[in-house]
Amino acid sequence: MDFLKDKKLLFRLWIGLLALGLVVLAITNYRVNFYGNSRLLPVSLGIFVTATFLLGIYFQKVRVVMHGAAFMIFVAAAFAGFSNWLPQTIGEPPPFEEKIADISTMSTQELADLGEKLIFGAVGASTVKGSIGKGQCPLCHVFGSSEHGERAPNMYGLPDRSEKIVKLDEYQNRDTVQTVAFDGSGIAESGLEYMAESHACPNCYVSPGFGKGGTNDRESPMPAIHKSPINLTIDEMVAIDTWSYIREGLEAPSVDEMRVAYEKFIPEDERPQASSGADGEGEGGESQLYATGDEPLPKLFEKAQCTVCHVIPGIPDADEGDFGPELYVKTNAPKRMKDKNYTGSASSVEAYILESILDPNLYIVPDFDEDLMPEDFGTGLNAKTVFRIVNYLSQLEKGKDPPNHEEM
């Protein structure tokens, strides 16, 4: 290397040119290879390397520091550059699952919105016919001031009415199948408590005319909504009640008061917990289906809500519904399809059943009310469920034994 000593200047010039070329190359590469994303650091480091290296050449006194630094920056730049050269992905957090973990921090309006969502499925859906939410209330109840409840009382004016009901003699000295929510719970003493009691213990008091058929209003057809399958938490029921007050322009009681009311009627071990959401990742959301289609038939009819209104021969526990006709379809369907009021187009028993599920108002059996059967079964039941329902119902004949549901 002795020939370098007297030729240092030329040597330095060369190095300088080379370094400049590298910088140009680095910038060009950066422009192209990172798809326009800001990954400036490796390139800046590349420029730093060249700069510190050059400084080391031109300023001999700090040579070691500069060369050492240039080398370290080079190593760091190489690692960063390699990492940036690989394709890039951002890991997004999963969407935040709405938890109503702390309703006490919500404003009254937010709480009422939540209540509306639970009843009707969405905020503002209370005016849309046929909308239904997690609480499934509109399946039986009506909410409009001028509507007439067929299966269950109209919920309009409930806050006022409750105040009066608790003072009634019939209420205080009731004779239902279950007179208290649980041992020692006592009965409601205010309108607020009455609302809580009727959610937690529908059998405790039955509005006249709305009891299960044949029980003389001693038993209610309504399920306790804090239990399976509806499983509302206390906080969710509080939200529903808040909506009931707010929408009538009344002032809602505080969250704490309502919680206390519910806690009076729901024993501690029955209180459902809010789902934590910790294991909800990647599960594809909660199913909106009534049933999966894999249940045993009696369970399937129950979950599909048929048994609330219909008597289904051969199915245990499906012998009380009297809002709809008894389902001897194989006997009745041919007659009905020939009826002059029939507006559908089915030509077989199976098609008739399918049609009735999807569009119940095509034919109203005499003595039953119009518009009673919900029209959303088409979206709430999957093909498998419908297939099994149709398969079973189409074999029901009056005067003959129903088929064995366990084999179907």
Add this chain to the structure above:
Amino acid sequence: MKRLFEGRMRNKQLLSWLAVGVLVGALLLPLVISIPLLAEEFEDAALEQAAFAEETLGEDVPAQEIGYDVHYGDEGIVQGPPAPVTSDNENDYPRYNFESRVIIWVANQQHLYYGSFVLAVPIFVMIIEFIGMVTKDRAMAQKYDTLAYDFIKISITAYSITAILGGVLVFTFMILYPAFWTYMTKIFHPAMHIYVLLFLAESGTLYIYYYGWDAMREGLLKWVHLSMAVFLNVFGTVLMMLANSWATFMMSPAGVDAEGQYLGNIWLAVHNHLWNPVNIHRILGNMVFGGGIVAAYAAYRFLSAKNDEERAHYDWMGYVAMFIAVAFLIPLPFAGYYLMREVYAYRQQMGITLMGGLLAWLFIIQAVLIGALFLTTNYYLWQGMERMRGAERYQKYIKYMTFVLIVCFLVWLTPHTMVMTPTELKEMGGQQHPVVGNYGVMSAKNGAVNIIITTTVLSFLLYQRCNKIPTVPWARYGNIALWALFSVAFVNIIWLAIYGYYIPANVRVGLSVPQVVSTLSCLFIGMTINLFMMRGAKPTGPVEWGKISVRSQYALFMLATSFTWMMGLMGYIRSSVRLHWHVNEIMRDNSPWAFTHTIGFAANMISFNVLFFWVTLLFVFWLGSLGTKKAVVEKGRAAPVAALAPSTN
């Protein structure tokens, strides 16, 4: 007179072995107290206490809420609030006009760098001081002692910087993540107080240790001095383990119920599932890191040395530091394997996120770094052969070792998931390449990395023999034994790697055991045979310290930078595997920065942290050199020491 001297020697030997015992015992103490058996005792005690409270207080007390430990499943009385549910607002996440996570990232990383450095340096200062004390050669002993003193001097400034950075970190947490910080302090406040007290104790010991170096250099006092180093390290290790428990609590929480409510047993929260694996990994990692930094310091002093004596001293210092770093680097992958295993045992989901999912590419980068480390180590050893006459005998093997290493690295670096354009994907006909794709799986990589380590051991063996010709009568057989040992190891490793393709994964995992045994037996048996063979060997010349290429010193820079970078990377991986959780599955991160950054961004951050650390470290080194000047002038140390002291250019 002579006999008396020998007697003293024997006493000294006895004393030194005793000291080794104490040393090792004291170092292992923190690990011993963390074994699971004790955890159970603690649990039992806690439960008994609860039962006792119940009995004595009877039914008058209000019913206490019972919670179930989210990890251990134990019953406990709820004693703390549930983990807060945060939302993206200024109360839960106060912020500047900047990403808070990046601020905490930098603060944390800098604290960790300095923390690891000041934890690691006392450990090998202790070892070097001890070696110096038991070395018979007076000049050599003096040399070791000076070296140890040099090291601790560097760490004194670094120590106060660590404390300052710790303060910065705590304030950053309190200011930017108040909800999270409050929750953590509610659980860990007793541990945090112990932490502060230990920190005080460590500071005290360190200052006495450092400033008492000269006063306590003779006789029994020297042993007292050394025992202070032991205490220093025990304090340091316990400190680190406490801090680790907070980090691992965030990954694998325990001691709280599913809502995050504290159940009153601090030991369970500290002793969470990943605590011990991380402890072991970090202790080893710190040693490697500390060695790397000192090596870089030595390289810098070597390059700027003014005369041959200085060059010789810093060449030697760099070699010792590099040796320490590599000695701890070799078990590090096994500690990493243990940690990974425990991660899988804790949550398979977490393991897959690391190894096959979102963070898998970071492990490709890690593979590159490991490659850089081992290649550089070998390179440095080969360069070191230049110091010795007679090395030509072995230098001709370098090209074959290079070949083996590079081929293994080609296998090691072959990604499991290849980056390719859709056009290339179609040409290849699938995600997996039929030929090269086979190198992307575990079996091939295990084989490759074991061969890499074995080859590194071989390099070291050759380095040791460079200037010696064995004279023991069985030298011939010794050589044959060594040949046989390494050949069998290579064949065994390669055979098992191939065999691994033909058996199911759960059996394959077991294959890594015989592979590792091969590697380790090369390390231990090979070293031992070599050591005995070199007894009374005929030297072909002394080790000419300082006669080494400039490239070797850059190799030391490379080692240091790679260690620093690797530490940043692995820390990032460990932290980001929580994904969108502050505390895994208990407290969700609802800040705007809950997403996981791209690897490019992460790499840029790591590079920034690395360079920032080295710039500040330069300042520390500079301070160190100032101190030396004064010390030399004021205390008027012995002439040879003054000559070895760093120059002050």
Add this chain to the structure above:
Amino acid sequence: MPGFIEGMMPVQLLAEILLIIVIFVLGAMILDKKMGIRIPMLLQAALVFIAGWWYYKFRIEPPLPFSVRAIYQVMIAIGIFMWVSSAEKGWTEFKRPILAVLDAKTPLTWWVRAVLLVVLPLSASGMAYKNLLPSLGEPIELRTVHPAPPAAVTVHGKKFPLQTSESPVRVDESGEYSNHIQDAHVMDNPFDPDSIQYMQNVKEGGDIFFQNCHFCHGDNLNGRGLYAYAFNPIPANFTDPGTLAQLQETFVFWRVAKGGPGLPREGFPWASAMPPWEQHLTTEEIWKVILFEYWHTKYPPRTWDE
């Protein structure tokens, strides 16, 4: 040149590289010792580099992606550097021609220098031009083949924790779950009506596979079904040791049940066209079809601990 032998490919590749290097070293040695021709270090290094490039570019079939070749080539360059600079003597020899080109004053070096001064900037600008030229290629996507699964998956209203769930159809004669049942029956005839429950489950799984899955995943389960090439990427190849063989059965269950839409967000883009089969198959049918896939490919499902 003979191609790569099925089943021996990785070993063959290593052997071939070894052979090339041996030929290279022997050749250089013979030239040097026997004929007195010493190949300059620089030329040797260049030859090794080019040989590596040639091997990975042209020898390996199908062609390797550029990214992999780039990694390999950088590694080879580093290896060459380590080799030439390992001893001072070789390093000096290696550097001499380079330094001479930079600064020596013979006519030859002057010409080389002059040519380089023109060629280097030109090739740099050529590279820059080529890089900047807009291309129509699709951008690279980072695709993780096996995304991280959720801790548990809910199928048809039932929750399956992936860590602990077991296939209800992988059963031995006593009806208990068995890890080893597949090994014992991998050669059995699934159409044998008297076979054990396990084989009947396999057969039913096969029926389901050929009714639903084989259109894409192929009748050899190799991901080359009738419609395979309509998708990008093409469907998973179950015979590849990188797919089924690497995964726990529950992982496959999650992927089949939830399909492409069920993939986690964090690793987007996934680009999977597979439907969520839970909408078409029952839970048991999903387990059976997975059972069949493992049986047919002869890979046992991955298990973490025995």
